[in-house]
Structure formats: structure tokens, C-alpha cells
Amino acid sequence: MNTTIAQITYRGMLGSRRVFLLLGLPVLLLALTGVLYALASSPERVTILLMERFGVAMMLPLLGLIVGTGVIGREIEDGVIMHLLAKPIRREVVSVTKLIVAASLMALFGALPIFISAFAMMGWEADVALGFAVGALAGGVAYAAVFLLISIVTRFAVTVGIIYALIWEGVVGTVAPGARDLSIQQWTLSIADAVSSSAFLKSQVAPGFAIPALIVTTLLATILAGRRLRSLTLSGSE
Amino acid sequence: MSEPSGVIHDIGYRHYDGPRHGRAYARTALFTNSLRGAFGLGRPAKSKIMPMLLGVIMLLPATVSIAVMALLREGPLSYTGYAVTMQAVVAIFLATQAPYLVGPDQRYRVLPLLFSRPGTPTDYIVAKVAAIVGAMMIIMVLPITLMFVGEIFVNPPGPLHTGDYLRGVGGAFLFAIFLGTVGIALASLTPRRGLGVASVIAFYLITLATSTVLSGVLESLSHDTASRWTLLINPFMLVDAIQVWIFGSRPALGIDYPSGAGGPVALLAVLLLIGAALAILVNRYRKAASS
Numbered sequence: 001m002n003t004t005i006a007q008i009t010y011r012g013m014l015g016s017r018r019v020f021l022l023l024g025l026p027v028l029l030l031a032l033t034g035v036l037y038a039l040a041s042s043p044e045r046v047t048i049l050l051m052e053r054f055g056v057a058m059m060l061p062l063l064g065l066i067v068g069t070g071v072i073g074r075e076i077e078d079g080v081i082m083h084l085l086a087k088p089i090r091r092e093v094v095s096v097t098k099l100i101v102a103a104s105l106m107a108l109f110g111a112l113p114i115f116i117s118a119f120a121m122m123g124w125e126a127d128v129a130l131g132f133a134v135g136a137l138a139g140g141v142a143y144a145a146v147f148l149l150i151s152i153v154t155r156f157a158v159t160v161g162i163i164y165a166l167i168w169e170g171v172v173g174t175v176a177p178g179a180r181d182l183s184i185q186q187w188t189l190s191i192a193d194a195v196s197s198s199a200f201l202k203s204q205v206a207p208g209f210a211i212p213a214l215i216v217t218t219l220l221a222t223i224l225a226g227r228r229l230r231s232l233t234l235s236g237s238e
Numbered sequence: 239m240s241e242p243s244g245v246i247h248d249i250g251y252r253h254y255d256g257p258r259h260g261r262a263y264a265r266t267a268l269f270t271n272s273l274r275g276a277f278g279l280g281r282p283a284k285s286k287i288m289p290m291l292l293g294v295i296m297l298l299p300a301t302v303s304i305a306v307m308a309l310l311r312e313g314p315l316s317y318t319g320y321a322v323t324m325q326a327v328v329a330i331f332l333a334t335q336a337p338y339l340v341g342p343d344q345r346y347r348v349l350p351l352l353f354s355r356p357g358t359p360t361d362y363i364v365a366k367v368a369a370i371v372g373a374m375m376i377i378m379v380l381p382i383t384l385m386f387v388g389e390i391f392v393n394p395p396g397p398l399h400t401g402d403y404l405r406g407v408g409g410a411f412l413f414a415i416f417l418g419t420v421g422i423a424l425a426s427l428t429p430r431r432g433l434g435v436a437s438v439i440a441f442y443l444i445t446l447a448t449s450t451v452l453s454g455v456l457e458s459l460s461h462d463t464a465s466r467w468t469l470l471i472n473p474f475m476l477v478d479a480i481q482v483w484i485f486g487s488r489p490a491l492g493i494d495y496p497s498g499a500g501g502p503v504a505l506l507a508v509l510l511l512i513g514a515a516l517a518i519l520v521n522r523y524r525k526a527a528s529s
Contacts, residue, residue: 017427017428021433021436021437021440024440025444028448032451032452036451036455039455039459040455040459046458049454049455049458050451053451053454054447054448054451058443058444058446058447062439062440062443062444065436065439066436066440069432069436070432070433077430077432151432155284156288157432158431158432158435158436159288159330159333159334162330162333162334162439166326166329166439166443167330171326
């Protein structure tokens with residue numbers, strides 16, 4: 001962890017136009033929560049629908065995409081990364097610092113609004129809010145780590161990320177059950193299900209598989225990211 | 239104060255007296271180049287992978303449908319619903335290619351060079367919008383055309399769906415002009431490729447998720463009419479509602495849209511959004527031209 005790199009990365013993320021995308025999603029989630037709260041008399045099923053479809057299926061991967069690629073992708077795109085890599089700082093330190101920044105942003109813009117929204121709907125009832133907050137935290141860190149790795153590996157990081165989130169987790173996951181085992185979205189739901197006692201929340205993957213899978217994915221992505229940074233080549237233009 | 243004494247020497251550069259092609263030529267050149275670029279033509283091999291892959295994925299259901307017509311003697315897939323069924327692929331195509339059309343010109347400061355020639359910002363916008371609309375048309379019309387040709391040759395039982403096919407082409411034009419204009423306006427706001435792709439896909443994912451959640455909740459509370467209205471938040475459903483209203487086609491996903499005012503309101507919304515997108519573009523490039 002290098003505080004200077006962290007500081008610069010925070011400034012890059014929060015000081016640019018990217019912050020509107022980051023802020024927009026939580027604001028929309030809370031607005032939607034307000035509308036649904038006014039409509040629903042028994043909010044449990046509604047809350048879970050909102051959390052699953054909006055929070056976990058859409059907001060988390062999208063935030064992960066913006067954050068994970070944003071913390072390093074724009075520096076690679078600009079070539080500014082060369083100045084950073086030319087300094088006598090271990091590459092692993094660079095990648096871990098970037099991941100910590102990304103993870104903290106995921107917690108701030110992802111897990112926290114998800115908790116507030118679910119808590120506003122249901123309070124502590126059936127631990128739904130807690131479950132989704134813990135799940136979103138773990139899933140958010142995993143998304144950040146994976147998308148960070150992808151943006152070091154390829155210039156088309158956002159595109160690859162979209163295809164993973166939309167095609168693999170979305171389309172393939174609903175058609176081929178096997179694909180669900182390899183989906184951060186399903187792991188997130190599995191953790192939420194394990195924490196919460198709600199009967200409406202049923203995940204497809206056992207927590208005994210999901211938790212180790214999340215940890216392994218995050219660690220592996222971070223280690224690989226550090227290794228790839230050692231031999232980064234900047235390819236040319238469009 | 240002495241008189242200015244500067245002299246311009248003729249150092250023998252030759253003048254250009256060949257034909258000058260003017261605005262229309264510049265516009266066409268920009269359009270052709272952009273349309274080719276949207277499919278990776280004239281770009282490095284790596285840039286060809288994504289659009290070609292998405293194009294092939296778009297063709298898959300059509301191919302399967304031809305096989306089904308031939309082997310099981312069943313009718314083709316819905317021509318008007320094709321783009322709605324494949325909306326994820328269409329959205330990814332738009333999100334990956336729209337930023338390419340407008341991003342590099344801003345990133346590498348090409349705009350001042352373009353605007354110092356006869357072509358104006360309006361020409362630039364017209365060319366770019368036409369290119370993305372054309373590219374979207376190709377990606378949506380090609381599969382249904384393949385399917386229609388397949389239907390002609392296989393000739394499954396029942397009448398030929400010529401009307402449906404033509405309605406599908408008309409619908410594809412609606413989809414292309416709406417999604418293309420909005421997508422390119424969003425993409426034009428940033429010179430960065432990553433951010434451009436992310437903001438276009440964010441637009442699609444946010445509207446999709448909002449529409450799914452609201453319509454699902456409202457339906458479970460048996461507010462059926464309100465639930466149908468919230469379907470229209472999804473841009474693909476919005477255009478499909480217009481198709482249903484104008485062409486009398488069946489709703490693509492089998493869920494009814496609001497009857498009565500639904501179609502006209504959807505058309506109005508689409509026109510307003512296209513207008514807003516064009517306003518963003520004009521504003522963006524007027525600024526670029528004057529800086």
C-alpha cells in the first residue's frame with residue numbers, strides 16, 4: 001500500500017466526470033427504493049427483487065466495471081502509467097494499492113447504498129439488509145479485482161467486462177446452470193442468502209462453494225495483476 | 239513610426255488547381271469511413287474481432303431458425319421481435335462501436351483539422367449519426383434478411399411472411415435511428431474510450447434494470463396498467479411498443495404494452511429523446527469548433 005498512489009488514484013476517480021456515473025447509480029437505487037416503499041405494503045419480496053435485479057445484477061457489475069477499469073485503465077490509456085512504473089515501487093504494491101482504492105470505492109458506492117436501501121425497506125427483519133450488504137461487499141471487491149486484472153491484460157477491458165457481466169452472468173447463466181457456478185453475481189447472492197433468513201431469497205450456489213470461490217478469485221486476480229504489471233507493454237493507437 | 243516593411247516572398251510553392259470537392263464530398267467520405275470503421279474495416283485486426291463476433295452472434299438465431307424451418311417444418315422466428323430478443327448483443331454493439339466513431343477524433347485532436355476544411359460541425363454530426371444508424375441497421379437487418387431468404391427457399395407450411403419481414407425492416411430502422419442517435423450523443427461527451435463504452439452500456443443496463451424491477455413489483459401488486467407503462471422504460475420495449483402500435487405486430491416478449499395512449503406516447507418519447515440527443519451533439523461540436 002502506497003499512500004501517494006492511493007491519493008492520486010482517488011483524485012483521478014472522484015475528480016473526473018466518472019464520479020457522475022458512480023453517484024448516479026446509488027441515487028437511482030435510493031429513488032427507486034422510495035417509490036417502492038410507497039407502493040408495497042409487504043416489502044420483503046419487493047426488497048429482494050430490487051436487491052437481486054437492480055443491486056446485485058446491474059449496479060455491482062457496472063460499478064465494478066467503472067471502478068476496476070477506472071483506477072488503472074485510464075492511466076494505461078494515457079500512457080501515464082509509465083511514470084508510475086518507472087519509480088522504484090514494487091509492481092505488486094502498485095496493483096494492491098489500486099485494488100484497495102477500488103475496493104473502498106465499491107464499498108462506498110455499492111455496498112453502503114445497498115445496505116441503506118434494504119434497511120429503509122425492511123429494517124433488521126430477516127437480516128435481509130445485512131445479508132445483501134455483506135454479499136455486495138464481498139462481490140464488489142471480487143468484481144473490482146477481476147476488472148482491474150482485465151484492464152491490465154487488454155486495452156478492451158470495458159468491452160470484455162461487459163461481455164462477462166451481460167452475456168456470461170446474464171444470458172448464459174439463465175440458460176446453462178453450470179455457468180452459475182462461475183459467476184460473481186451468484187456468489188454474491190449465495191452469501192446474502194447465507195446471512196439472511198428470508199424465505200424469498202434462494203440462491204443457486206452453496207455458500208460452502210461461493211465463499212472460497214470469491215476469496216480465490218480475488219487473490220488470484222490481484223496476484224496476476226501484479227505479475228502482469230511487471231511486463232506491461234503499451235500498444236499504440238486505435 | 240516607420241511603415242511596415244515586411245515582404246512576402248514567393249518561394250515557388252505550386253498552387254493547387256485541381257477540383258475541390260466541397261462539403262458534400264467531405265460528409266460522404268466521413269460517413270463511409272465511419273461506417274466501415276464500425277465493423278473494424280480499415281482498423282487493426284484486434285479492432286475487427288468485436289464487431290465481427292457480435293455480427294456472427296446476431297446471425298446465430300436466424301441460422302437456427304432456418305434449420306428448424308427445414309427440419310421441423312415450423313414457421314420462422316418473429317421478424318419484428320428479433321432485435322428485442324437479441325437486445326443485449328445490439329446494446330453491446332452500440333456501446334463498443336459508438337465511442338469509436340466519436341472518441342478518437344476528440345482524443346487525438348482531429349476535430350480542429352476537420353473543421354478548418356469546408357466541412358462544418360453539422361456535416362460532421364450528420365455523417366456520424368448516419369454512420370451509426372447505418373451500422374445498427376446492418377447488424378439488425380442482416381439476420382432477418384437471412385431468415386427471410388431461408389424461408390423463401392425452405393418454404394415451410396403456411397403463407398410467406400413477406401409483410402412481417404418488411405415490418406421487421408421498418409422496425410429495425412426505428413431501433414437504429416433511436417438507439418444510434420442516443421448512443422452516439424452519450425459517447426460524444428467523453429474522449430476516453432473506456433468511459434464512453436461504460437456510459438452507453440450504463441444507459442442500457444440502468445433503464446433495463448429499472449424497468450424490470452418496477453414492472454415486476456407493480457405486476458405482483460396487480461397494478462397491471464402501471465406495470466405495462468413501466469415496461470416502456472427499457473429503450474428496446476419503447477421502440478417495440480411503437481412497432482406494435484404502427485405495424486400491428488405482436489409484442490416481442492409476449493407481454494402487452496399499455497393500450498390506447500401507449501403507442502403515441504412511446505413515439506413522442508422517442509422523438510423527444512432523439513431531439514435531446516441531437517441537441518447534445520450540436521452543443522458539443524459547436525464548442526469543439528470554436529475552441
